[in-house]
Amino acid sequence: MTAPSPxxxxxxxxxxxxxxxxxxxxxxxxxxxxxQRGEIHAIIGPNGAGKSTLLNVISGLLxxxxxxxxxxxxxxxxxxxxxxxxxxxxxSFQITSIFTGFTVxxxxxxxxxxxxxxxxxxxxxxxxxxxxxxHELLARVQIAGMGxxxxxxxxxxxxxxxEFAIALAGDPQVLLLDEPTAGMSGAEREIVVGIxxxxxxxxxxxxxxxxxxxxxxxDNAHRITVMHQGRRLVQGTPAAVRSDPRVRDVYLGExxxxxx
Amino acid sequence: MTAQPLPPLQPAAGSAALSxxxxxxxxxxxxxxxxxxxxxxxxxxxxxxxxxxxMALFAVSYNLLLGQAGMLSFGHAAYYGLGAYTVxxxxxxxxxxxxxxxxxxxxxxxxxxxxxxxxxVRVTGMYFAMLTLAFGQLLHTVVMGWYGFTxxxxxxxxxxxxxxxxxxxxxxxVLTVTLVSLxxxxxxxxxxxxxxxxxxxxNRQRAIFVGLGVRxxxxxxxxxxxxxxxxxxxxxxxxxxxxxxxxxxWSQSAEPVLMALAGGIYTFAGxxxxxxxxxxTNFVITTYSEYPLLVFGVIVLLVVLYLPGGxxxxxxxxxERLRRRAR
Numbered sequence: 001m002t003a004p005s006p007x008x009x010x011x012x013x014x015x016x017x018x019x020x021x022x023x024x025x026x027x028x029x030x031x032x033x034x035x036q037r038g039e040i041h042a043i044i045g046p047n048g049a050g051k052s053t054l055l056n057v058i059s060g061l062l063x064x065x066x067x068x069x070x071x072x073x074x075x076x077x078x079x080x081x082x083x084x085x086x087x088x089x090x091x092s093f094q095i096t097s098i099f100t101g102f103t104v105x106x107x108x109x110x111x112x113x114x115x116x117x118x119x120x121x122x123x124x125x126x127x128x129x130x131x132x133x134x135h136e137l138l139a140r141v142q143i144a145g146m147g148x149x150x151x152x153x154x155x156x157x158x159x160x161x162x163e164f165a166i167a168l169a170g171d172p173q174v175l176l177l178d179e180p181t182a183g184m185s186g187a188e189r190e191i192v193v194g195i196x197x198x199x200x201x202x203x204x205x206x207x208x209x210x211x212x213x214x215x216x217x218x219d220n221a222h223r224i225t226v227m228h229q230g231r232r233l234v235q236g237t238p239a240a241v242r243s244d245p246r247v248r249d250v251y252l253g254e255x256x257x258x259x260x
Numbered sequence: 261m262t263a264q265p266l267p268p269l270q271p272a273a274g275s276a277a278l279s280x281x282x283x284x285x286x287x288x289x290x291x292x293x294x295x296x297x298x299x300x301x302x303x304x305x306x307x308x309x310x311x312x313x314x315m316a317l318f319a320v321s322y323n324l325l326l327g328q329a330g331m332l333s334f335g336h337a338a339y340y341g342l343g344a345y346t347v348x349x350x351x352x353x354x355x356x357x358x359x360x361x362x363x364x365x366x367x368x369x370x371x372x373x374x375x376x377x378x379x380x381v382r383v384t385g386m387y388f389a390m391l392t393l394a395f396g397q398l399l400h401t402v403v404m405g406w407y408g409f410t411x412x413x414x415x416x417x418x419x420x421x422x423x424x425x426x427x428x429x430x431x432x433x434v435l436t437v438t439l440v441s442l443x444x445x446x447x448x449x450x451x452x453x454x455x456x457x458x459x460x461x462x463n464r465q466r467a468i469f470v471g472l473g474v475r476x477x478x479x480x481x482x483x484x485x486x487x488x489x490x491x492x493x494x495x496x497x498x499x500x501x502x503x504x505x506x507x508x509x510w511s512q513s514a515e516p517v518l519m520a521l522a523g524g525i526y527t528f529a530g531x532x533x534x535x536x537x538x539x540x541t542n543f544v545i546t547t548y549s550e551y552p553l554l555v556f557g558v559i560v561l562l563v564v565l566y567l568p569g570g571x572x573x574x575x576x577x578x579x580e581r582l583r584r585r586a587r
Contacts, residue, residue, distance in 0.1 A: 083471075099462040125452070129452070
């Protein structure tokens with residue numbers, strides 16, 4: 001089943017002619033992509049296609065060799081990553097990134113403190129600040145009952161949900177997700193997919209994600225960008241991408257671990 | 261589900277293992293005991309206690325970096341020594357009394373820490389350690405060589421006013437300054453800023469992507485730690501009636517690292533316990549051996565190997581086990 005495409009709207013993130021070189025290696029080669037408000041947009045491609053690099057350029061972890069990144073009207077190519085996070089671009093990592101030595105609740109509390117500028121104050125006590133908001137965010141990803149547990153004790157799916165709650169603390173406009181369902185059981189996958197869909201549908205959050213599970217991509221993405229060797233190969237609706245012969249060549253021709 | 265009470269946010273991460281009431285009783289009792297000490301102890305033990313208080317503040321200021329932010333600085337003595345020289349230079353050049361000099365010390369030490377930290381926080385881990393070590397030695401060399409201003413390797417004499425000369429009075433003065441400083445540091449560790457430092461230690465990348473400019477936070481921690489080390493140093497100079505360049509030396513920087521590790525870096529009280537062990541071992545050992553730091557080093561080695569949470573961490577864990585068994 002294919003999700004209905006939202007009506008066309010101005011891009012919230014646009015990447016223009018971005019290249020990223022590491023020494024002589026071109027991880028990204030003149031890539032342009034736009035993310036529209038409220039859409040779920042997947043980036044697929046074989047290993048080494050540049051998917052993660054692209055997310056890193058948008059989130060600010062990498063500064064591109066050439067090209068520009070815009071967030072709405074604002075050029076953010078040189079804005080440091082923590083400022084982009086404050087502007088409303090949240091991200092998750094392929095290896096789920098949480099504070100394992102904090103409780104689940106403290107993870108979200110810290111995110112709220114950071115996003116609201118409390119952390120600059122050396123005498124503003126942390127205490128129970130934002131306790132209710134933290135609880136609400138955990139409830140939104142359905143792990144409210146785990147608040148007192150340590151982040152490091154959680155199973156893979158719960159960790160990923162906690163990472164979502166951390167990301168949502170900043171009330172983001174854009175969510176960048178690097179392989180959000182990697183290493184999860186089928187049941188865990190469904191929960192995570194459900195969260196992604198509801199964020200897009202109910203909160204108009206734009207989601208850009210990379211994914212190896214092709215069925216998950218075609219079932220959920222409004223649009224898909226296919227990358228290959230650092231270049232953008234095809235961009236379009238799931239139906240258009242599925243029928244594109246170049247996509248079949250890339251996947252079937254190279255016998256990669258992704259399966260169409 | 262909705263009727264479930266919210267789980268409390270705090271109980272986690274070691275430090276909250278004791279109840280609030282137990283803590284208040286212990287800390288209150290200790291403070292009263294410390295204020296009564298000069299009416300019980302003889303003069304030589306009072307000097308030992310002053311030494312302990314200064315070292316405790318030095319170690320706790322350092323632990324804001326190591327324990328809270330995960331920053332391994334090897335040059336913390338530079339700010340300790342700068343505090344001592346602030347008092348000494350103000351006294352010698354401008355005839356400023358030591359208690360006024362003490363008020364200036366955190367600002368001078370903090371300002372130099374800001375200048376050094378501005379460079380040092382650009383790198384992390386071992387590079388940060390080496391950079392802080394190099395800057396520390398640079399400051400040591402400047403103090404050592406600038407005879408006209410610092411007295412060079414002769415040191416600079418400091419004379420406390422008459423009312424601070426008796427051991428009892430100076431003890432009460434140091435105790436009050438130390439307690440106020442420790443209270444301020446405690447608030448900082450429990451603040452949103454302190455929580456952010458914990459987060460940076462836990463997961464630097466995640467800290468960045470929740471919106472923390474981690475370098476600024478590390479710089480802030482470096483300046484605050486340097487400022488409080490300056491206060492500790494400022495109390496040291498009048499005690500010895502002298503400021504020496506060796507106060508800035510890298511071997512002096514080893515002491516807060518070892519004290520923090522011995523007592524435990526993940527509790528606020530840890531470095532204070534470490535300072536007590538350090539000062540006490542020094543006192544006992546110096547009568548038998550010329551190398552007290554060697555003996556203390558062995559103690560730290562054993563603690564790190566067998567009590568990774570430090571002595572304070574081990575005591576809290578043992579207390580927890582006892583309480584659970586009592587139930």
